[in-house]
Amino acid sequence: MKVLVVGSGGREHALCRKLKQSPLLTKLYAAPGNAGIAQDASCIAIKAEDVDWLVRFAVQEKIDLVVIGPEAPLVLGLTDRLQEKGIPVFGPTQAAAQLEGSKGFMKDVVAKAGIPTAWYGRFTGIDQAKDFVRQKGAPIVVKTDGLAAGKGVVVAMTLDEALAAIDKMMGDKVFGAAGNELVIEEYLDGEEASLFAICDGKKALFAGAAQDHKRVGDGDTGPNTGGMGAYSPAPVLTPQLEQECMDRLIAPALIAMAELGAPYTGVLFAGIMITKDGPKLLEFNVRYGDPETQVLMARITNDLLPILLAAAQGRLSDTPLEWSPQPALVVVMAAKGYPESYEKYTRIDNLDQAAKVDGVTILHAGTTAGPGGEIMAVGGRVLGITALGDTVKDAQTKAYQAIDKITWPHGFCRRDIGWRAIAREDGK
Ligand code: AMP
Ligand code: GLY
Numbered sequence: 001m002k003v004l005v006v007g008s009g010g011r012e013h014a015l016c017r018k019l020k021q022s023p024l025l026t027k028l029y030a031a032p033g034n035a036g037i038a039q040d041a042s043c044i045a046i047k048a049e050d051v052d053w054l055v056r057f058a059v060q061e062k063i064d065l066v067v068i069g070p071e072a073p074l075v076l077g078l079t080d081r082l083q084e085k086g087i088p089v090f091g092p093t094q095a096a097a098q099l100e101g102s103k104g105f106m107k108d109v110v111a112k113a114g115i116p117t118a119w120y121g122r123f124t125g126i127d128q129a130k131d132f133v134r135q136k137g138a139p140i141v142v143k144t145d146g147l148a149a150g151k152g153v154v155v156a157m158t159l160d161e162a163l164a165a166i167d168k169m170m171g172d173k174v175f176g177a178a179g180n181e182l183v184i185e186e187y188l189d190g191e192e193a194s195l196f197a198i199c200d201g202k203k204a205l206f207a208g209a210a211q212d213h214k215r216v217g218d219g220d221t222g223p224n225t226g227g228m229g230a231y232s233p234a235p236v237l238t239p240q241l242e243q244e245c246m247d248r249l250i251a252p253a254l255i256a257m258a259e260l261g262a263p264y265t266g267v268l269f270a271g272i273m274i275t276k277d278g279p280k281l282l283e284f285n286v287r288y289g290d291p292e293t294q295v296l297m298a299r300i301t302n303d304l305l306p307i308l309l310a311a312a313q314g315r316l317s318d319t320p321l322e323w324s325p326q327p328a329l330v331v332v333m334a335a336k337g338y339p340e341s342y343e344k345y346t347r348i349d350n351l352d353q354a355a356k357v358d359g360v361t362i363l364h365a366g367t368t369a370g371p372g373g374e375i376m377a378v379g380g381r382v383l384g385i386t387a388l389g390d391t392v393k394d395a396q397t398k399a400y401q402a403i404d405k406i407t408w409p410h411g412f413c414r415r416d417i418g419w420r421a422i423a424r425e426d427g428k
Contacts, residue, residue, distance in 0.1 A: 001305065002027045004058055005041065006078070007048050007069025008034050010332070010365035010384040011290035014297040015067060016040045017361065022305035031057065035375050036364025048073050055081045063087055065309050068266075071147065071287050075101040079266075088312040092286050095262035099253075100286040103183045104145045110281055113256040115249050117281040118186035126170050129182050133162040139187035144169050146178030150226055155187065188282065190275040191420075193234040194292055195242065197250045197270070198307060200316035201263035204250045205307070207321055208299065209234040209242060210292040211420070216339060218416045225339045226381060229417030231329040231392055232295040235424050236274050245272060249281050265311060291330045294363050294384045298328035326359075327421075329395035330386040331403060333413045335366070338380035346410035348375045348383070354402040359388045359395070362402070382411060392421040 001024050005012050013036050020028055020040050031054060033043030046053045049072050058066055066082055068074055068091035077094035091097075098105045104122040111117065118141070123129035133140055133156075142165040144152030152175050156162035162184075169179035196207040212230035216222040237245070249270050257264040269285035269292075288296070297304075301322045310316050335342035347370070355362045363386055366379015385402050389395030396418045403413060 001025055001064040001309070002029070002061060003305065004029045004031060004061070004063045004066045005069060006031055006054060006066065006073055008032050008037070009069065009290050010363045010381065011288050011293040012069040013037045013040070013363040013365070014294040014384070014386070015069065015288070017363070018297040018300065018304050019067070022303050024303070024305050029061070029063070034364045035367040035369040036362070038369065049076060051076050051078050051081055054078060055085060058082055058087050059085050065090060065305070065312060067091070067308060069287060071097065071100050071285065074266075074286055075147065088309060090308040090312045091266040092264055093262065096257055096264045097286045098262075099257070099264070099268075099284040101147060102145050103143050103283070104181055106284055107183055107185070109253065109256050109260070110284075113252040115252050115281050116278065118188050120183055120185035123182045123184065124180065126166060129166045129170065129184060130163055132184055133159060133166070136184075138162055141185045141187050142166060142169065143183045143185070144175050144178040145181035145183055146175070148175035148178045151175065151224070152178055188273040188275055188280055190273045191236045192282070193237050193272050193274060194289055195237065195245050195250070195270045195272055196288065196292070196296065197246065197268045198311050198316065199254055199264050199266060199268050200311040200314045201265045202254065202258065202314070203316045204246065204254055204268070205316055205321065206242065206246055207267060208232055208296040208323070209237045210289065210295055211236070212289065212292055213414060213417055216414075218414050223339055225334070227289070227291050227332065228334070228414045229329070229331045230289070230291045230295050231327060231395070231418045231421055232292070232299055233327060235421050241274065241279060245270065245279050249279065253284065265314070290365070291332055291384050294330040294386045295328035298361065298386050298388055299324045299326070324388060326388040326390060327392045327395055328386060328388050329392055329399055329418050330363075330384045331399045331413050331417045332365075332381050333383040333385065333403065333406070333408065333411045334381045335377050335379070336410050336412050342380060343410055344378050346377045346408070348377055348411070349407040350405050351375060354385070354405040357387075357398055357402040357405070359398050360402040361386045377408070377410065391425055392418045393425055396422065
């Protein structure tokens with residue numbers, strides 16, 4: 001099979017590494033990929049949002065399966081355009097991608113399907129939005145309806161913070177058109193986890209759980225990021241809770257989407273809050289998580305390629321995914337300054353030494369190859385140091401051993417990834 005992976009991050013590198021192991025694979029392409037992906041796949045210089053060129057390439061190369069990593073091309077309708085040409089795609093259509101593209105749409109679908117979630121209101125006017133928060137009081141959560149690169153969410157602990165967020169998002173339009181509509185919702189208290197399901201339009205297969213660290217600094221402090229590290233499994237999601245999430249959060253969403261005429265195909269990523277009243281849905285993403293994919297792929301022991309193809313073709317079987325008994329942990333190395341401004345084209349050395357640490361895989365996110373083949377950082381999140389271990393602590397130790405071999409003066413990482421799971425292992 002000829003497979004094309006769309007995207008250029010650590011998520012896509014993890015997918016490429018996994019798909020490369022498949023005996024069914026004859027040729028692996030990535031568009032646009034990065035310097036690490038180039039070691040596992042043929043990188044094609046077409047951007048993930050360049051729908052026309054991606055379709056042209058897939059047709060010309062007679063690609064047998066396209067796996068779409070990021071949300072942007074999904075929301076732009078890349079799946080629909082490829083399907084029109086008869087090419088199987090792992091990823092939802094434009095209509096189904098609205099589950100992530102519009103938080104208001106998602107909340108309406110979820111509420112109608114009776115999925116446990118935060119109460120909410122949708123607003124297109126500043127005054128109504130402000131009246132609603134004054135009426136409901138703080139803590140309360142204010143979100144832009146549209147995509148805002150993960151930044152369009154303010155968890156307001158006070159009324160003033162909530163009112164300021166409304167002014168910023170809807171008045172000042174700091175996230176552009178994403179803030180034309182706001183979703184204002186109940187604050188949910190609890191521990192967060194992410195659950196993934198591979199879907200074929202009708203059926204869903206449990207595809208792993210993980211927890212990530214969104215804040216930039218140790219002790220979960222500082223501004224939010226795309227994710228500074230993650231681990232899988234998520235100890236908070238017991239097998240019983242996992243099943244409850246599949247039955248009460250995922251299955252009803254698939255039925256609701258099919259009824260809307262937008263059956264959901266691809267991976268459905270549920271952001272979940274485990275509250276004292278049980279698991280509640282925070283959000284759906286219509287793609288794999290980054291860096292969660294890095295730890296999920298490290299633990300899957302089946303051949304993933306036939307499963308993604310079966311999902312794309314609407315014929316998923318009941319055969320479950322199989323998992324390594326070892327937990328996996330990923331530590332993200334980012335450019336100093338991230339998530340604000342940072343320097344580009346700084347040099348990274350000794351990655352080969354780091355990759356030799358037992359159980360460790362180095363996955364690239366924002367990298368490019370310099371003129372002499374040297375690895376240069378060109379993004380905010382740059383590397384994902386992924387390790388399997390006998391315990392989360394063991395995986396963490398291995399990941400940091402590898403990191404300590406890497407020479408990158410312009411990079412940094414958190415030093416406490418996995419702390420919550422490790423505290424659980426220690427019985428704290
Ligand atoms: P989202 O992009 O919707 O996942 O929101 C980003 C982060 O904001 C989530 O991972 C949570 O940590 C937090 N968050 C979102 N919605 C809520 C909520 N209703 N209650 C508490 N925290 C939330
Ligand atoms: N790590 C969170 C996400 O991919 O959205």
